[in-house]
Amino acid sequence: TIRLLASIVLKENVFVYGKKIYQQVLGGAMGSSFTLTLANIFMWKWQKELVRRQDMTCEYYGRYIDDVFMTWNKSENALKQILENANTWHPNIKLEYKIGKSLPFLDVLLTNINGTLSTSVYHKPAAEPYVVPFISDHPRHVFENIVQTSLRRAIKYSSTFQLFNDERRYIKSTFLYNGYPSSFIDKTFRKFFSDYISSRSFLPFLENEAQFIQMRIVLSGQPSRQQSQVEMRIATLTNDNDHLVEDLDKKEEFIIQENKKTNKLQNKLIIHYTHEKRFNTRKRDLHRIFQETFVNTPIMETKLIVGNTNHKNTMKELIQKRPRQEILKNKVKASIINETEKTVFQTLYCIDCFIHSR
Template sequence: MTWNKSENELKKVLDNANTWHPNIKLEYKIGKSLPFLDILLTNINGTLSTSVYHKPAAEPYVVPFISDHPRHVFENIVQTSLRRAIKYSSTFQLFNDERRYIKSTFLYNGYPSSFIDNIFRKFFSGYISSRSFLPFIGNEDQFLHMRIALSGQPSRQQSQVEMRIATLTTDDEHLIEELENKQEATIQEKKKPNEFQNKLIIHYTHEKRFNTRKRDLHRIFQETFANTSILETKLIVGNRNQKSTMKELIRKRPREAILKSKAKASMINDKKKSGL
């Protein structure tokens, strides 16, 4: 929380809150810089800034590069660190500090410098030129653009469009509704037709005593739903009987065409042998 009054008044409020319940005690820390989870909040002349928080006792260890892991695991670790740095750093300077810390950490854990630079370049590929010598973003505009994209925040242009839509009069609401209906109609046209639409499929295991099952089901369906719209649904009745083990093991006679072709081939071979 932020507090604009004196520190003594804030302590009085917090101490008073600790008297509300005997089993609930608040631990507080007052200062211009406070950690919250893995974010460090800093009050700079009334302006809050955020950055990645590292515990003082934490060692700069990650998965060593010599460990027996697939290559994509190392790439994901580097990219995750960069993504967190961009999301949590509120200024370009704080991001650069965290980027240097990330590279130093991975170098300390045996990651080759060329490998780290390649991951950096791949990560920033959509925001830096392919001819850029440095494998990272170099100005604040690129940083802000990438931060908005990764955090899902609307851009300035998107915010302006949303404001214009919000200020539309009720007379223009029907135009928006018509546009939405057209979009829905376009989506429906692009959808593939469902071949099972308006069809009711019933499967059963066939036995000798079920010889009239199909006919009986169709008759019951017609009698039950007579003079209703359900009759527009097509009833399909079939069985899922699998081939018996005996049929699977029986070696069937090949097609006649195959037998003839083999017979002709054998006769030709016999003639050639006799000619020799």
């Protein structure tokens, strides 16, 4: 079944070009999650011989999808011979390699300085110094996050204090070029470095290498949220940690017994889609397919709910709420409002009386 589904995903890809429909006959669709998984599986099998040779000589080998980085301490001709040999392993895999003492890998520049690897942030020669402009319609915290993310990457990737300072100057120049006020950049810098610099410091950045090393160790040791979740799943699934699973089950049972609240969405399958004219029969079709597929199975106890959302029209998009009272300028006093209301009421009353008298 898995092979059949994989074959459908790979062989049933079509695209439109020049008002004609074409079918893709080689490879997978770009952006497909399955294509990425299959590419990793394929490269894992392809690289086995190369990894085995690197392990035998205690060399480093790393790969991210189709980008490979490896170290080599023998002659350059021997390395070229191995790489040229690797190009014959599969007709659709051709390596384009670069050999040198300073090479980029993804967004990191690695340099071999007398046997010591130095790292820094890599910027492609053709890359433009553009980020989200400060005049764009984004919440203020978005701009702060962009600046702080650039600084965090600079600290993690820079192996020396000097390389970090070079990248910090590049970051500030880039944001100034995109319309960010200098005061906003300095304030964000100071907020980012607040735990490592003195509050009385005149300059909003790290002052010495000791502060840089301390901050780099802290940031490098912090796993991301996704890494933490993966590590937690691995820990709870290993045989050595069965007691953790039991404790987790007991906690879940205790929470369920404590809450004693029925889940309104239990035994319900809810599907939402954006309504379009071509989807007029979508609800009926989904219910029919659900009935035909799961008839005489326990899944039929699940209630299928199909709903649709409408595109927001222009009027709803342009409607805005009234600003808060405290930010409104030229506030009108209550006494003036009362006098105005009395005048309007008297005017309407006179008009009404005049109409009745006529």
